[in-house]
Amino acid sequence: MIRIEDVGKRFGEGENLFEALKSITLEVEEGECVILSGISGSGKSTLLSLIAALDRPSSGKIVVEGELVSKLPDLHASAYRAKTIGVIFQHFNLIESLSVEENVIVPLINSGLDMPAIRKMAEQSMQRASILHKASQDVASLSGGEKQRCAIARALVHDPKVILCDEPTANLDRENSLRFIETIQKLHQAGKTIVVATHDPLFEALPFESRVIHMADGMIGKHGE
Amino acid sequence: MLSRSPFLYFLTLLLFKQKSKHLGIMSISVVMIALVSAVLFISSSLQKTLQDTLDEQADFTVTRIEAGRPVSTPLAWVDKIIEIEGVSEVAPRIHGRYFYAPGEESFLVVGIDFFDEQGSKALQSLLKGIDLKQFFAEESMIVGEGVKDFLQKHYYKDTFSFKTPRGEFKKVKIDEVLPGSLNLLANDMIIMPIGLAREIFGLKEDEVTDITFNVPNDAEWDNVIGKLHLVDYEIRVVEKREVEKAYENLYNYKGGIFLILYIIALLTLMLILYQRYAMVYSHERKEIGILRAVGWSIRDILKLKFYETLILVISSFVIGTVAAYGYVFVLGAPVLIEIFLGGANLENQVQLIPEVSFGTLGSLFLLYAVPFFAAVLIPSWRVAVIPPKEAMR
Ligand SMILES: Nc1ncnc2c1ncn2[C@@H]1O[C@H](COP(=O)(O)OP(=O)(O)OP(=O)(O)O)[C@@H](O)[C@H]1O
Numbered sequence: 001m002i003r004i005e006d007v008g009k010r011f012g013e014g015e016n017l018f019e020a021l022k023s024i025t026l027e028v029e030e031g032e033c034v035i036l037s038g039i040s041g042s043g044k045s046t047l048l049s050l051i052a053a054l055d056r057p058s059s060g061k062i063v064v065e066g067e068l069v070s071k072l073p074d075l076h077a078s079a080y081r082a083k084t085i086g087v088i089f090q091h092f093n094l095i096e097s098l099s100v101e102e103n104v105i106v107p108l109i110n111s112g113l114d115m116p117a118i119r120k121m122a123e124q125s126m127q128r129a130s131i132l133h134k135a136s137q138d139v140a141s142l143s144g145g146e147k148q149r150c151a152i153a154r155a156l157v158h159d160p161k162v163i164l165c166d167e168p169t170a171n172l173d174r175e176n177s178l179r180f181i182e183t184i185q186k187l188h189q190a191g192k193t194i195v196v197a198t199h200d201p202l203f204e205a206l207p208f209e210s211r212v213i214h215m216a217d218g219m220i221g222k223h224g225e
Numbered sequence: 226m227l228s229r230s231p232f233l234y235f236l237t238l239l240l241f242k243q244k245s246k247h248l249g250i251m252s253i254s255v256v257m258i259a260l261v262s263a264v265l266f267i268s269s270s271l272q273k274t275l276q277d278t279l280d281e282q283a284d285f286t287v288t289r290i291e292a293g294r295p296v297s298t299p300l301a302w303v304d305k306i307i308e309i310e311g312v313s314e315v316a317p318r319i320h321g322r323y324f325y326a327p328g329e330e331s332f333l334v335v336g337i338d339f340f341d342e343q344g345s346k347a348l349q350s351l352l353k354g355i356d357l358k359q360f361f362a363e364e365s366m367i368v369g370e371g372v373k374d375f376l377q378k379h380y381y382k383d384t385f386s387f388k389t390p391r392g393e394f395k396k397v398k399i400d401e402v403l404p405g406s407l408n409l410l411a412n413d414m415i416i417m418p419i420g421l422a423r424e425i426f427g428l429k430e431d432e433v434t435d436i437t438f439n440v441p442n443d444a445e446w447d448n449v450i451g452k453l454h455l456v457d458y459e460i461r462v463v464e465k466r467e468v469e470k471a472y473e474n475l476y477n478y479k480g481g482i483f484l485i486l487y488i489i490a491l492l493t494l495m496l497i498l499y500q501r502y503a504m505v506y507s508h509e510r511k512e513i514g515i516l517r518a519v520g521w522s523i524r525d526i527l528k529l530k531f532y533e534t535l536i537l538v539i540s541s542f543v544i545g546t547v548a549a550y551g552y553v554f555v556l557g558a559p560v561l562i563e564i565f566l567g568g569a570n571l572e573n574q575v576q577l578i579p580e581v582s583f584g585t586l587g588s589l590f591l592l593y594a595v596p597f598f599a600a601v602l603i604p605s606w607r608v609a610v611i612p613p614k615e616a617m618r
C-alpha cells in the first residue's frame with residue numbers, strides 16, 4: 001500500500017525556484033493499478049521518483065508498505081529499493097556495456113544470495129519478460145522493445161511488491177506497446193501494486209481494472225474531471 | 226570462488242567489459258612506474274656496490290710525493306707507520322694503471338703478496354674461492370671480465386705481453402677471470418703476484434706504490450694525520466672520508482637529473498588522475514545512478530570502486546616494477562645506465578647486482594596509489610550521495 005500525504009517537491013531556489021509537485025495526496029491500495037496521466041512537465045516522473053525513494057520530497061510524507069520512505073537514511077532507502085520497488089524507467093537506464101543477463105542480476109549482487117541462486121532468479125525473470133533468448137547479448141545492440149523487456153526483467157528480478165513504470169511505451173511501437181500492456185496485466189493478476197506514469201492514450205482503456213489519475217501543473221484531479 | 230561471490234563476479238565483469246576505459250590510464254601508469262622504478266633500482270644497486278667498495282677500502286692511503294707528483298713509496302715507511310698509536314692493518318701495495326696504447330685502454334694492475342696474510346680487505350673478497358698456491362706458482366694473473374673481453378678482441382687468448390719501463394716484454398698467463406658481479410670494482414682489474422707487478426711498473430725491491438692502513442677509532446684520525454707528516458716531509462695522505470664525500474657529491478649531482486624525471490612522472494600522474502577524476506563525472510555518473518536506483522547503497526558503490534581501483538593500482542604497479550626489474554637486472558638497463566655513468570668504458574662497465582630497496586618501492590607505491598584512490602573515490606562518493614534520480618539524468 002502506498003500513502004502519499006500532502007507531498008510537495010521544489011527544485012532550485014530563489015529566482016529559479018520551481019514547484020514540480022504541489023500538495024499531492026493520494027492512496028494506492030495493495031494490488032491496485034494506477035495510471036498517472038498528464039501532459040509533459042506535469043510532475044508524473046517526479047512523483048514516481050519520490051515513491052521509489054530515488055529523491056526526497058520537500059514537504060509532506062510518503063509511506064509504502066508501512067515504511068516512511070520520505071525520511072529514510074541512505075542505507076535503508078537502498079534496502080527499500082532493493083526489496084520493495086521495481087522501476088521501469090522511461091530511458092531504460094541499463095548499463096550498455098553489459099549483456100541482458102548481467103544487467104538483470106545487478107539488483108541482486110548485494111542481496112546475500114550466492115551466484116547460482118542469482119542466476120536462477122535472473123533466468124526466471126527474463127523468461128517472464130520474454131527476453132531469455134537474448135540473455136547473453138550486449139544491451140547496446142538490442143532494439144528498443146528488447147531493451148525495455150530487459151528493463152522489465154531487471155525490475156522484476158527481486159520480485160518486488162510495488163512496480164513503478166515511467167512512460168513505458170514512449171519508445172515502443174504499437175505492437176510492443178500492446179505486449180507491454182499484457183505484461184502489466186499479468187503482474188496485476190499476480191497481485192502487484194502498479195503505478196504507471198504515461199500520456200499514452202492506450203492506458204486510458206486497459207483490459208483490466210485500473211484507476212486513472214490526471215496530473216496537471218504538479219497537482220492531481222480525479223478521473224474524468 | 227569467483228563464481229560463488231556475486232560481488233567479485235560483478236567486479237571482474239565490469240573490469241573486463243569496460244577494459245577499454247582503463248587501458249589508456251593503465252598503460253601510461255605502467256610506463257611511468259617502470260621508468261621511475263628502473264631509476265630507483267639502478268641507483269640503489271649502484272649505491273650498494275659503491276658502499277660495498279668503500280666499506281672494503283682502507284681508512285688511509287699514503288704515497289710519497291716529489292714536487293707535488295706521486296712517486297714510488299719507500300717500503301721502509303711501513304715500520305714507521307706501524308709504530309703510530311691506533312694504527313692497524315698496515316699494508317704496502319703495488320698497483321697502477323697500465324696503458325695499452327694499441328687499444329687506447331688502461332687496466333688497473335694490482336700486485337698481491339702471497340705471504341702477506343692480511344692483504345687488503347677489498348682484495349680478500351675478490352679472491353674468494355681462487356686457488357692462490359697454484360696462482361703464485363707461475364707467472365700468471367687474474368683479470369676482470371672487461372679486461373678478458375678486451376684482450377680477446379685484441380687476440381690475446383691465454384697470455385698477454387706487458388712492456389716494462391726497461392723496454393722488455395713480459396709474457397703473463399691469464400689464469401682466471403673474476404666473476405661479473407664484481408664488475409663495478411674489478412672490471413678493468415688485473416691481479417698478479419707482487420714481484421711480477423713490481424717488474425712491470427719498474428719498481429725497486431724496497432719500493433711500493435702506496436701504503437694503506439686503518440685507524441679504527443675515528444677520534445684518532447686527525448691525531449694520526451699529524452703524526453704521519455712527521456714520518457716524512459714528502460708524504461701525501463688520502464682519507465677514506467674524502468673519497469666518500471667525492472662519491473656522494475657525484476651521486477647528488479646525478480640525483481638532480483633524476484629529480485627532473487620524478488617531477489615529469491609526477492605531473493603525468495596528476496594529469497592521468499585528473500582525467501580519471503573527470504571520467505567519474507562524465508561516464509560513470511549515470512552508471513552509479515543506475516546502481517543506486519536498483520538498490521545499491523552508497524557503501525556498495527564505494528566498495529565496488531575501491532576494489533576496482535585496488536586491482537588496477539596493484540596490477541599496474543606490479544607490471545611496472547617487474548618490467549623495470551627485468552630491464553635493469555636482466556637486460557642491464559641499456560640507455561639509462563649511460564646517463565648514470567656518463568658513457569661506457571672499461572672502468573665502469575658494471576653488471577647491476579639486484580638490490581631492491583623495499584622502503585623506496587613502498588613509498589613509490591603510496592605516492593602512486595593514494596592519489597589514484599582519491600581520484601576515483603572522492604568523485605564516486607560525491608556522485609553516490611546525490612539522489613539517484615539526479616545522477617541518472
Ligand atoms: N532536477 C530538476 N531541477 C529542476 N526542475 C526539474 C527537475 N526535475 C524535474 N524538474 C521540472 O519539474 C517538472 C516536472 O517534471 P517531470 O519530469 O516530473 O514531468 P513529467 O510529468 O514526467 O513530464 P514528461 O511527460 O515530459 O516526462 C518539469 O517542469 C521539470 O522541468
Ligand SMILES: [Mg+2]
Binds near residue numbers: 044
Ligand atoms: Mg516523465
